[in-house]
């Protein structure tokens with residue numbers, strides 16, 4: 092038997108645990124600093140057993156996954172360094188930033204344990220073990236940050252274990268990781284929060300902003316709903332990269348100011364054309380770091396049981412609805428049902444089926 096200890100069984104730790112638990116010759120132990128959480132991990136069947144003792148979780152572990160917020164990684168690394176870990180124990184993390192944790196992981200160099208950084212590049216704005224899913228990392232990229240001293244056998248062993256997540260493993264150095272992920276994930280989160288807060292301020296004097304911002308505005312700012320403390324840790328940890336990125340962002344915005352002040356329509360057209368061309372090159376059906384929304388809108392007549400019958404039609408075809416929302420159903424006006432799915436394939440199948448049943452469906 093190989094023992095895997097997971098520190099922090101939340102969205103990511105829980106999703107990894109669900110991929111590993113029940114696999115042949117693996118036993119999964121969850122660690123939490125809170126008794127109630129440790130109990131919950133077991134009750135939900137996410138781990139084989141759980142403990143609030145760092146020593147007990149780490150004892151005899153072949154693999155240790157640190158799945159706590161970025162700001163706590165160094166503290167746990169230091170604690171683990173002082174414990175008598177199993178010879179050759181592989182320690183990895185799932186933090187959204189990699190340079191600082193790789194630096195902290197140097198501490199294992201004087202021990203027989205091996206530290207390899209990691210970042211599963213998928214997730215959501217939700218958090219906690221309740222949101223964990225064995226499918227979360229499937230087909231997503233999963234970055235591993237090793238260095239020149241990392242023994243090949245340790246990398247092979249970790250890659251073999253991670254194959255249960257069905258993620259695509261890629262090796263990237265920590266500095267490049269933080270620069271790239273800063274641009275495609277951290278900066279967009281900052282911008283989304285800034286945009287929402289700008290509109291929130293306007294809304295204080297005119298509630299129409301809130302009313303009219305439904306739909307697209309809500310979708311493009313989904314990531315502003317991420318866990319505040321989690322994002323505080325990520326942004327502060329990647330501060331140097333983000334300050335550079337924000338300078339470039341400000342320059343982009345300054346250029347728009349100039350285009351508008353100078354009525355430079357050609358420059359606006361160029362900016363949209365260049366963005367559109369680059370965007371069309373981005374893989375469309377590939378799972379990316381920010382999860383895509385696979386939603387459709389179904390017009391539904393306002394009569395009892397209609398929601399249930401739509402759910403049954405999809406359920407009978409084995410199509411899983413990940414979220415369902417009734418939007419505004421008033422007398423005389425048909426209601427609209429927003430249905431969310433986990434993949435483009437499920438969305439396509441659902442649309443085909445519902446249109447076939449005579450429903451009007453829009454995406």
Ligand SMILES: NC(=O)C1=CN([C@@H]2O[C@H](COP(=O)(O)OP(=O)(O)OC[C@H]3O[C@@H](n4cnc5c(N)ncnc54)[C@H](O)[C@@H]3O)[C@@H](O)[C@H]2O)C=CC1
Pocket residue numbers: 098099100101102103104122123124128158159160161163185186187188210211212213214215216217218219220318321325
């Ligand atoms: N949210 C996302 O979509 C992604 C997050 N990550 C990274 O994964 C890590 C975990 O994030 P999530 O799973 O989203 O967060 P989460 O909030 O769902 O899980 C964090 C877990 O850490 C535990 N925890 C909090 N304080 C603790 C402490 N002092 N000692 C021990 N455990 C403690 C919590 O109880 C929880 O189980 C973070 O480092 C984050 O940057 C990586 C990829 C995606």
Ligand SMILES: O=C(O)C(=O)Cc1ccc(O)cc1
Pocket residue numbers: 186187211212213214215216217276313314317380381382
């Ligand atoms: O889709 C979203 O909401 C995310 O923001 C997911 C996410 C969050 C943090 C990561 O390090 C990687 C992915």
